[in-house]
Every structure is written in structure tokens, then in C-alpha cells.
Amino acid sequence: MxxxxxxxxxxxxxxxxxxxxxxxxxxxxxxxxxxxxxxxxxxxxxxxxxxxxxxxxxxxxxxxxxxxxxxxxxxxxxxxxxxxxxxxxxxxxxxxxxxxxxxxxxxxxxxxxxxxxxxxxxxxxxHPTQSLLDLFTMQEEFGALEGLKVTIAGDVAHSRVAKSDRDALELFGADVRYLCPAEWRGDFDAADDWEDVLGDSDVIMLLRVQHERHGGGADFSHEAYHERYGLTEERAARMKKGAVIMHPAPVNRGVEIADSLVEDPRSRIFRQVExxxxxxxxxxxxxxxxxx
Amino acid sequence: MxxxxxxxxxxxxxxxxxxxxxxxxxxxxxxxxxxxxxxxxxxxxxxxxxxxxxxxxxxxxxxxxxxxxxxxxxxxxxxxxxxxxxxxxxxxxxxxxxxxxxxxxxxxxxxxxxxxxxxxxxxxxxHPTQSLLDLFTMQEEFGALEGLKVTIAGDVAHSRVAKSDRDALELFGADVRYLCPAEWRGDFDAADDWEDVLGDSDVIMLLRVQHERHGGGADFSHEAYHERYGLTEERAARMKKGAVIMHPAPVNRGVEIADSLVEDPRSRIFRQVExxxxxxxxxxxxxxxxxx
Amino acid sequence: MxxxxxxxxxxxxxxxxxxxxxxxxxxxxxxxxxxxxxxxxxxxxxxxxxxxxxxxxxxxxxxxxxxxxxxxxxxxxxxxxxxxxxxxxxxxxxxxxxxxxxxxxxxxxxxxxxxxxxxxxxxxxxHPTQSLLDLFTMQEEFGALEGLKVTIAGDVAHSRVAKSDRDALELFGADVRYLCPAEWRGDFDAADDWEDVLGDSDVIMLLRVQHERHGGGADFSHEAYHERYGLTEERAARMKKGAVIMHPAPVNRGVEIADSLVEDPRSRIFRQVExxxxxxxxxxxxxxxxxx
Incomplete structure (x- = not known):
């Protein structure tokens, strides 16, 4: 190489x-x-x-x-x-x-x-090294990537993490799903409702809401985003047993993820960094x- | 620790x-x-x-x-x-x-x-490491800190150096005095006149006038500050024998200290840095x- | 030293x-x-x-x-x-x-x-180390500096490279000529026409047009400068056999030098960097x- x-x-x-x-x-x-x-x-x-x-x-x-x-x-x-x-x-x-x-x-x-x-x-x-560390962290957690159900939530259309991870995870036979508002979908086949993906996901990966890109519009509310597309405490309580939380960081606490979940026992966010x-x-x- | x-x-x-x-x-x-x-x-x-x-x-x-x-x-x-x-x-x-x-x-x-x-x-x-180097420099100069008369002149209320030094010097039994305009006094018991402290000080420590904080007002004159609260050549001539000049730096030459005194034989300013x-x-x- | x-x-x-x-x-x-x-x-x-x-x-x-x-x-x-x-x-x-x-x-x-x-x-x-590397590169190319015909083209009046090189090259007996618009001449005796210097130069050194200094005026055109004072492909075709191109860089491709000449076999620009x-x-x- x-x-x-x-x-x-x-x-x-x-x-x-x-x-x-x-x-x-x-x-x-x-x-x-x-x-x-x-x-x-x-x-x-x-x-x-x-x-x-x-x-x-x-x-x-x-x-x-x-x-x-x-x-x-x-x-x-x-x-x-x-x-x-x-x-x-x-x-x-x-x-x-x-x-x-x-x-x-x-x-x-x-x-x-x-x-x-x-x-x-x-x-x-x-963002290939981010993708490799994501794969490493999942493999470390679950032993293998094949068949793993991974949900990536956020602005997938503009995310180099989402694109790099999609390419690699699909190669390894993981089942990757996406969740985001319609305008951030790009060429991804993304769900619009957590209920479609929450219950059976092994990995829930949140993407950072990019203030510099998204936060400008008067109609964009961090609270509304958190309620509809964020990983709230309520949703986290309904995650599959053994599932983990990931995020490429930096994190907007209280926007794409509830503040209390960043260092939850199921979070692998700082493990990813390590x-x-x-x-x-x-x-x-x-x-x-x-x-x- | x-x-x-x-x-x-x-x-x-x-x-x-x-x-x-x-x-x-x-x-x-x-x-x-x-x-x-x-x-x-x-x-x-x-x-x-x-x-x-x-x-x-x-x-x-x-x-x-x-x-x-x-x-x-x-x-x-x-x-x-x-x-x-x-x-x-x-x-x-x-x-x-x-x-x-x-x-x-x-x-x-x-x-x-x-x-x-x-x-x-x-x-x-x-600013604890600054305070420790101040103590080290005084001890190197005078052998002991106990009983040393130290005058700190400048904006003590907003100075992390003044606060750190006060805590440490008092612990060692030094006699610390302050000099500044009334509005910069904070909770310090500060003199307003050099004559109260000049003659018997072993250490005269000047603090930087922080332009970003103090220089903005139209009524603030560097010349007037120098005349009233700065270490002028005239005042330096009346310092106690053996007394030294200190300053955490960066220095405003001609404001809190006369330009010619920065590298005076009694100055320990670059010794502090060392x-x-x-x-x-x-x-x-x-x-x-x-x-x- | x-x-x-x-x-x-x-x-x-x-x-x-x-x-x-x-x-x-x-x-x-x-x-x-x-x-x-x-x-x-x-x-x-x-x-x-x-x-x-x-x-x-x-x-x-x-x-x-x-x-x-x-x-x-x-x-x-x-x-x-x-x-x-x-x-x-x-x-x-x-x-x-x-x-x-x-x-x-x-x-x-x-x-x-x-x-x-x-x-x-x-x-x-x-800019003495730039001058030394210029001399080193010329000596590496031609063996000796004495008698070498060197043309420096550009804003010589404001160029620390031109000044440093003039001092050093004249010491070694090189024949240094300058080319630039009248207003950039300063105390240099500079030609205004490539025809005066192109045919017999062993070294053609272009200087960067400094946008921050020159580009502001509405009457300054990069195209016009290139046509009149730049090393165009047409001029390069008429360079003396064995002559080389130098530039202290960064280069404005298409302004003081044609884009295609930066990595021409006769260019020593990256050799200078090395x-x-x-x-x-x-x-x-x-x-x-x-x-x-």
C-alpha cells in the first residue's frame, strides 16, 4: 500500500x-x-x-x-x-x-x-482511519462483523464517516442501516423513524450535528432534533441487550446523544479514541x- | 500529588x-x-x-x-x-x-x-508554577522567606500571580503588602502611596498593566499610571539596600516599570524566567x- | 560566526x-x-x-x-x-x-x-540562507560561480532574495542582471526587456509576484505581467543551451512563470528546496x- x-x-x-x-x-x-x-x-x-x-x-x-x-x-x-x-x-x-x-x-x-x-x-x-477504528472497535466487541446490525444516525449525506463505514462494513457482510431527516439522506436508503431500527441494532452510531453546516437555519432546533433523531435516555432504555453506542466525536451533548449516555457503560466513544x-x-x- | x-x-x-x-x-x-x-x-x-x-x-x-x-x-x-x-x-x-x-x-x-x-x-x-518560581527566586536571593517584606504593585484584584503569591508567602511568614489604585484592590488590603512601602521592601514586584483589560478607557493614561504607581527611576533610587525588583512579565516598559530598570543590576526579572x-x-x- | x-x-x-x-x-x-x-x-x-x-x-x-x-x-x-x-x-x-x-x-x-x-x-x-542555497544550486550545476550570467526577474526592489543574491554573486564574480517594470527597480540597474538578457543567461531566476503587495491595484493584470515579464513557454524555448530556471518559491503558476515550466527538465526549483x-x-x- x-x-x-x-x-x-x-x-x-x-x-x-x-x-x-x-x-x-x-x-x-x-x-x-x-x-x-x-x-x-x-x-x-x-x-x-x-x-x-x-x-x-x-x-x-x-x-x-x-x-x-x-x-x-x-x-x-x-x-x-x-x-x-x-x-x-x-x-x-x-x-x-x-x-x-x-x-x-x-x-x-x-x-x-x-x-x-x-x-x-x-x-x-x-475518513479511512476513522472507519478502520470503528471496525476494530466493533470486532473487539462482537468478535466478528458479519451479520452485525449497525445503525448510523445523522447527516449521512455529508458524513465522510458514514461513507467510509458503509463501504467497509458492507464488504464484511454487516447489515448497515441509516436514520436521518429526508434532506440529509443523499444516496443513502435511510429510515426516518427510530422504531424501524432501535430494537435489533447491535451498534448505534450517532453522527455529530455540524453546527457550521446545519445550525444556521432559524428552523433548526437542537431540542427538536434530539427528540426525533437523537439517542435519548428513553430510547437507550429500549436498546437491544448487549448493544453498544458509538460516535466519531466531537460530541454535541444533548443534541445527537443525551448528555448522560456519553459515558454510559454501553458507550464505546472513548474506546474508539483509544x-x-x-x-x-x-x-x-x-x-x-x-x-x- | x-x-x-x-x-x-x-x-x-x-x-x-x-x-x-x-x-x-x-x-x-x-x-x-x-x-x-x-x-x-x-x-x-x-x-x-x-x-x-x-x-x-x-x-x-x-x-x-x-x-x-x-x-x-x-x-x-x-x-x-x-x-x-x-x-x-x-x-x-x-x-x-x-x-x-x-x-x-x-x-x-x-x-x-x-x-x-x-x-x-x-x-x-x-498560577501556581509562577508562584513557586517567585518563591524560589526570593529564597535564592535572601536565603529564607520568613520576615521578608514583599510589595506587589498593580492590578492585584485580577492577578492570578498576586493571589498565588499571597497564599504561599503568608504560609512562609513573609510580610506581603500591596499597592494599587482603589478600583483594582478587590479583597486585598492595598496601600495607595509608594511612600508607605518603598523604603523597607526587600522585594518590589510589579504586575503587568493588562492593556486588554485596563487600557481601553479614555481616562487611563500610561504616563499617569507610571508616575503614580509605577517603579520610576526616582523611586528605584530610594529602594532599600539589597532589595530586588521582580515582575512576572511580559513587561510594559515605561508603564509599571521604567524602561531602564528592566535590566538594572537589582532586577531579577530574567532570573525568574530562568x-x-x-x-x-x-x-x-x-x-x-x-x-x- | x-x-x-x-x-x-x-x-x-x-x-x-x-x-x-x-x-x-x-x-x-x-x-x-x-x-x-x-x-x-x-x-x-x-x-x-x-x-x-x-x-x-x-x-x-x-x-x-x-x-x-x-x-x-x-x-x-x-x-x-x-x-x-x-x-x-x-x-x-x-x-x-x-x-x-x-x-x-x-x-x-x-x-x-x-x-x-x-x-x-x-x-x-x-534572506541569507536562501541566498546560500541559490549559490549552492548554481555551483552544483555549473561547477563555479565566476563569470556565470544570472538574470533575476521580478520585484527586485522589495525582494530580500534579490538583495542577498546580488551581494553574494557579485563577490564571486558572477554577472548578475535584473529585469522588472520601472516601478520595482529601486536601486537596481534593471532591464525592461527580456531580449536584453534572455539569450545569454545561464540562470533565469523568477521572483514571486507578491499578491499582498502588488495584486491590489485595479491596473495590475497577471496576464499582462506574464506576457511582458514572465517566463513564458515561448521565451523558455529560446533559453541558452544548458541554462536553468530557478525560483525561491512559492510560485504563482502562470504569472511570473508558465505553469508547464515549473517541473520542466531545466527547472531547479525543487532542487533548490532539497x-x-x-x-x-x-x-x-x-x-x-x-x-x-
Whole structure:
């Protein structure tokens, strides 16, 4: 694997291999890199958990991470992403993790640079390491993904998490369902009523209501959203026995999920964050090993 | 010590132990940590010296410091400080240094996270590592704190330095006096005239006039403040023999202190900065050792 | 060498020594530093390549680099650059790389601090490490600098690159010519027509049109500039055999240089970036060795 840009590029054995390796690393296996590599994390959108998770994964692998401040870079002088990447290639970087607001920002980069690229989220496109950590967390919980009933609730049309997870979960034979208002449905076949999915879901994954995208309209009420599409305490009481709650975070407490459920015993939200470090170690290790 | 949030939590032996250890580290003693730890410095207010001082202390202790850009984090998406801290806990951080504009931002964090917290300044509340370095610098100068006459001049009501220093210096039997305009007095018993305190002070500590807080009013004149409440050259000429000048910095030259006095032989302003590194090493070491 | 502030301070043997050492480092020679040093990169203007290049050079030399965010520092509270530098000296920094919008920001710093200073670009003044990497790239290409015909095209009056390169190239006996509109000429004796310089130039160096400075006027057209002063494909076809294209970057594709020429076989633009790392290693090594 030269780059990791989208879950669509990964076969079932590719994914299984990464999940297995992340499990070994979580169990304490040492990293398998022969030398130090130098990487940088180019985040053109704000991030705490994905960026810090990559930083931690890089430290644990013994990599050298060069800082990059998108808000104080030559991008401000009009430099294209392509020229920025070629510049960092010339400086000697081995791999770049990139988050960017544009869908498929990586078209025109991969194949034209010798730097390895890892997609940390592209616009409303893909977020492959988030998807891998979601799969890892589900597999850790249930042993296998096949036949698992997973409900993803929220703005699926604009969610790179929903898209990445759909691609991967369907490959593994999970039964993925969606729940959202009609205007957020996009090309997803989504239910509009919790009663259709609540009782038999093994995993209920809430997506963040994106204030910057949704909160502007005068007709949008967080209370109304919570009542109709959020995971309320009342609904949580009717979840299937053994079912778990997931969320890619950051969370809007009281909007897509009741405040009290974020740290409920059934919540795996912070477990997802913890697992993300091992998934990113596995991805970086796999890509960097391929450079020798 | 699990966390360092306020000088009020420290006993006299606690403080003495930290000052002693800082002295050993300044004299070249090696750090006493058995393993590497990973920390991050979360500064939600601008800072040069406190943040860089912690960064240097962390390097000297052999710690791994993950970057955190408050202005480019998920805080922008509305994530609460609590959720940010829990996320960094899940990612595997051992300790967080936090500076935040809210007084007592740490209420509701300590006791609910396994990450160790070090307060790098909370609003108009406390700034414990600054207070410890102030004490260290005075003790280095005078041998003991008991009976020392210390005058703190400036906006004591809103100063976390004044509050932290008051708590600690009184514990050690120093005689602390305050000087400021009536409207900045708060619950401090402050003089209004240099003549009441100038002649017998061993330490004269000036506080920064906070432009962002004080400079806005049309009736506020830096010249008038300097004349009445600043340490002028004329006043400095009448300081007690052996007395020293301190300031937590950044300094407004010509406002709370005459420009020429910042690097006067009696000034300990840059000595305070130097000592801050050893104090922060001692604090980090003490807290991290407690995690094993 | 205590500081590197301007090309004017360097003798011909100084420069030759740095170029030679950069060549050795590029060929794989190990760094010659006896101990670790701690440095910081203070960039008060946006930068990708210069800042990342210094960061990479510092890693390769085994230095410890403390982060500094100009946009989140005490500069925002009105702290002077002098006080910031003295603070970082007190914290224990060995060297500072500084980029600042003010011409000769370093006057009043050098000689008043024990920290070593490296100028990463001052306003419209000097950019010595860029100049050194330009010389290195030309020498690598042509063997020697003497007699080389170099044309620098663009806003030479405001370009720190043009000024630094002029000083150094003339010292080595190169024949440096300039091309630009009359209003950007400053004290340079510049041609106004490509025909005067195109046919016999060994090096054609384009300078970035600075949108923030030039693009504002309604009468400024990127197309017109490209036609008259840019390196068009048509002009490139008439370049001397063996001649090369250089640019300090970031590049405005289609303005000062045709898009297709940036990665033309004759372009050394990304080679310049690559070489910059070794030049900065040589500069840092030379300055830090002088501290022992």
C-alpha cells in the first residue's frame, strides 16, 4: 500500500490485516520498522482527536514528526496543495497525513509524488482511519462483523464517516442501516423513524450535528432534533441487550446523544479514541515498510 | 500529588520540597523518572514564557510532548474542555498543562480523569508554577522567606500571580503588602502611596498593566499610571539596600516599570524566567513519579 | 560566526566553507556537533518551505526544537521582540531562527543577547540562507560561480532574495542582471526587456509576484505581467543551451512563470528546496560549534 486515501481501495484481506496488526500493537507488540522516518500532519481543518491520535501513533512508532501549521503556511500566499506536497517531498518527508475541506483533494497528488499520503479526512468524502477504528472497535466487541446490525444516525449525506463505514462494513457482510431527516439522506436508503431500527441494532452510531453546516437555519432546533433523531435516555432504555453506542466525536451533548449516555457503560466513544492510536500505528507502519 | 491546580492545595513541606528539588535540578542533578511519559500543553490564552518554559522543562526531563493548537482544535466545533481532556486521556496522555481564560476551569475535571493536570494559569484565579518560581527566586536571593517584606504593585484584584503569591508567602511568614489604585484592590488590603512601602521592601514586584483589560478607557493614561504607581527611576533610587525588583512579565516598559530598570543590576526579572524551568521540572517530576 | 544576519557579513572564504560543508552533508557526512542544542524557529510571517527546511535540518543535526507560535505568543500582549529574545535566552535556548516583517529587525538584538541568531528573512532586507542555497544550486550545476550570467526577474526592489543574491554573486564574480517594470527597480540597474538578457543567461531566476503587495491595484493584470515579464513557454524555448530556471518559491503558476515550466527538465526549483536543508544544516552546525 503506497497511500491510504479511501476505504474503497482496500480489499477484505487488506482490512483484516490492518485490524489484526492493530490488535497486536494494542497487546504490546513492538513496531516493526527498520529505521526512522520523517512525517508531517497537514490539517487544513481544525482537529483535536485525529491529529493528536496520529501524533501519538507516530511517537509510539519512533517517527520524527515535523510541525505544520496550515493557518500560518504558504497556503496563505496562494500556494497550491500540489506545490506544498512537492515542496515537502523535496525537503525529504516520507509520509504526509492530510485533512482538507475539499472532497478528493488527493486527486492529482497520488501518482505525482513519491511521498506517501494518508487521508485524515477529505471534505464530505472519506475518513479511512476513522472507519478502520470503528471496525476494530466493533470486532473487539462482537468478535466478528458479519451479520452485525449497525445503525448510523445523522447527516449521512455529508458524513465522510458514514461513507467510509458503509463501504467497509458492507464488504464484511454487516447489515448497515441509516436514520436521518429526508434532506440529509443523499444516496443513502435511510429510515426516518427510530422504531424501524432501535430494537435489533447491535451498534448505534450517532453522527455529530455540524453546527457550521446545519445550525444556521432559524428552523433548526437542537431540542427538536434530539427528540426525533437523537439517542435519548428513553430510547437507550429500549436498546437491544448487549448493544453498544458509538460516535466519531466531537460530541454535541444533548443534541445527537443525551448528555448522560456519553459515558454510559454501553458507550464505546472513548474506546474508539483509544483504538484509533493503534489503527493509525498499523496504517503508518504498513505504508512506511513499503518504502524500503 | 496527583494534580497541581492551586497554591492553596500545597502545605509548607510540599512547597519546601519542590523548591529544594528545583535547586538540585538547577545544580545539575539528573531527572529521577523511570520511564518516558507523554504530555501536552493546552494553552487557550497566548503565552511565550510559561509555555516555552514548560516545553523546555519537558525536554530536559526526557518527556514526549504532543503539540496542541487551541486555535485549531475541536474547541472551535464546540467541544467542551471536559471532552477534550477525556479524549486526550483515551489517546494515552499522562499529564496536561492547561492555561485557560476561565477561573477554576479545572472544577469538574480533577477527580473525573486519570490524566494529571497542571494549572498553567486560570483566568484571574491561580498560577501556581509562577508562584513557586517567585518563591524560589526570593529564597535564592535572601536565603529564607520568613520576615521578608514583599510589595506587589498593580492590578492585584485580577492577578492570578498576586493571589498565588499571597497564599504561599503568608504560609512562609513573609510580610506581603500591596499597592494599587482603589478600583483594582478587590479583597486585598492595598496601600495607595509608594511612600508607605518603598523604603523597607526587600522585594518590589510589579504586575503587568493588562492593556486588554485596563487600557481601553479614555481616562487611563500610561504616563499617569507610571508616575503614580509605577517603579520610576526616582523611586528605584530610594529602594532599600539589597532589595530586588521582580515582575512576572511580559513587561510594559515605561508603564509599571521604567524602561531602564528592566535590566538594572537589582532586577531579577530574567532570573525568574530562568528559574521557572527548574520549578516546572520539579513539579512535572513529582507528579509523574506519583503515577507509577 | 556568532550570528547569520546578512550576506554582507560573510567573506568569500566564509561562503565557500559553508557551501563545501553543505556538499559534504548532502553526500552523507555525519553532523559534527558534540552535544545536543536547543533551538526555536520564530516565524512572524507565514512560511512553509523555509520553516520546514529549518525544522528538518535541526532534526538531522540531532537538535531539540522548541515550538513557537507567533500568532499565539506574548507578542499579542505587546511584548517587544527584544524582550521575547531575552526571555528565550533565559529559558536556555542556544539559537533562534527568526523571520520578521520588519527590515533589520535584528538591529538592537545581536550584541545584546547570548543566543545565536539566524535570519530567516527580514522584511525587504536579507534572506541569507536562501541566498546560500541559490549559490549552492548554481555551483552544483555549473561547477563555479565566476563569470556565470544570472538574470533575476521580478520585484527586485522589495525582494530580500534579490538583495542577498546580488551581494553574494557579485563577490564571486558572477554577472548578475535584473529585469522588472520601472516601478520595482529601486536601486537596481534593471532591464525592461527580456531580449536584453534572455539569450545569454545561464540562470533565469523568477521572483514571486507578491499578491499582498502588488495584486491590489485595479491596473495590475497577471496576464499582462506574464506576457511582458514572465517566463513564458515561448521565451523558455529560446533559453541558452544548458541554462536553468530557478525560483525561491512559492510560485504563482502562470504569472511570473508558465505553469508547464515549473517541473520542466531545466527547472531547479525543487532542487533548490532539497539543497536548502543541507545549507541550513551547515549554517546551524557552524554557529552552534562556535558556542563551545
Amino acid at each position: 503506497d497511500h491510504l486515501l479511501s476505504m474503497k481501495q482496500l480489499s477484505k484481506p487488506d482490512i483484516s490485516g490492518l485490524l489484526k496488526r492493530a490488535g497486536e500493537l494494542k497487546a504490546g507488540a513492538p513496531p516493526a520498522l527498520n529505521r526512522g522516518y520523517t512525517v508531517s500532519n497537514l490539517f487544513f481543518e481544525p482537529s483535536t482527536r485525529t491529529k493528536t491520535s496520529f501524533e501519538m501513533a507516530e511517537r509510539k512508532l519512533g517517527l520524527s514528526t515535523l510541525p505544520f501549521e496550515a493557518g500560518f503556511s504558504s497556503s496563505l500566499k496562494g500556494e497550491t496543495l500540489y506545490d506544498t506536497v512537492k515542496t515537502l517531498e523535496a525537503i525529504g518527508l516520507d509520509a504526509l497525513v492530510i485533512r482538507h475541506p475539499d472532497d478528493r483533494y488527493y486527486d492529482g497528488l497520488a501518482g505525482r509524488t513519491s511521498v506517501s499520503l494518508i487521508n485524515g479526512g477529505d471534505g464530505s468524502g472519506q 483504538n484509533g492510536v493503534y489503527i493509525r500505528m498499523a496504517v503508518l507502519e504498513s505504508i512506511l515498510k513499503g518504502r524500503d | 496527583d494534580h497541581l491546580l492551586s497554591m492553596k492545595q500545597l502545605s509548607k513541606p510540599d512547597i519546601s520540597g519542590l523548591l529544594k528539588r528545583a535547586g538540585e535540578l538547577k545544580a545539575g542533578a539528573p531527572p529521577a523518572l523511570n520511564r518516558g511519559y507523554t504530555v501536552s500543553n493546552l494553552f487557550f490564552e497566548p503565552s511565550t514564557r510559561t509555555k516555552t518554559s514548560f516545553e523546555m522543562a519537558e525536554r530536559k526531563l526526557g518527556l514526549s510532548t504532543l503539540p496542541f493548537e487551541a486555535g485549531f482544535s475541536s474547541s472551535l466545533k464546540g467541544e467542551t474542555l471536559y471532552d477534550t481532556v477525556k479524549t486526550l486521556e483515551a489517546i494515552g496522555l499522562d499529564a496536561l498543562v492547561i492555561r485557560h481564560p476561565d477561573d477554576r476551569y479545572y472544577d469538574g475535571l480533577a477527580g473525573r480523569t486519570s490524566v494529571s493536570l497542571i494549572n498553567g494559569g486560570d483566568g484571574s484565579g491561580q 528559574n521557572g524551568v527548574y520549578i516546572r521540572m520539579a513539579v512535572l517530576e513529582s507528579i509523574l513519579k506519583g503515577r507509577d | 556568532d550570528h547569520l544576519l546578512s550576506m554582507k557579513q560573510l567573506s568569500k572564504p566564509d561562503i565557500s566553507g559553508l557551501l563545501k560543508r553543505a556538499g559534504e552533508l548532502k553526500a552523507g557526512a555525519p553532523p559534527a556537533l558534540n552535544r545536543g542544542y536547543t533551538v526555536s524557529n520564530l516565524f512572524f510571517e507565514p512560511s512553509t518551505r523555509t520553516k520546514t527546511s529549518f525544522e528538518m535540518a535541526e532534526r538531522k543535526l540531532g537538535l531539540s526544537t522548541l515550538p513557537f507560535e507567533a500568532g499565539f505568543s506574548s507578542s499579542l500582549k505587546g511584548e517587544t521582540l527584544y524582550d521575547t529574545v531575552k526571555t528565550l535566552e533565559a529559558i536556555g535556548l542556544d539559537a533562534l531562527v527568526i523571520r520578521h516583517p520588519d527590515d533589520r529587525y535584528y538591529d538592537g538584538l545581536a550584541g545584546r543577547t547570548s543566543v545565536s541568531l539566524i535570519n530567516g528573512g527580514d522584511g525587504s532586507g536579507q 539543497n536548502g536543508v543541507y545549507i541550513r544544516m551547515a549554517v546551524l552546525e557552524s554557529i552552534l560549534k562556535g558556542r563551545d
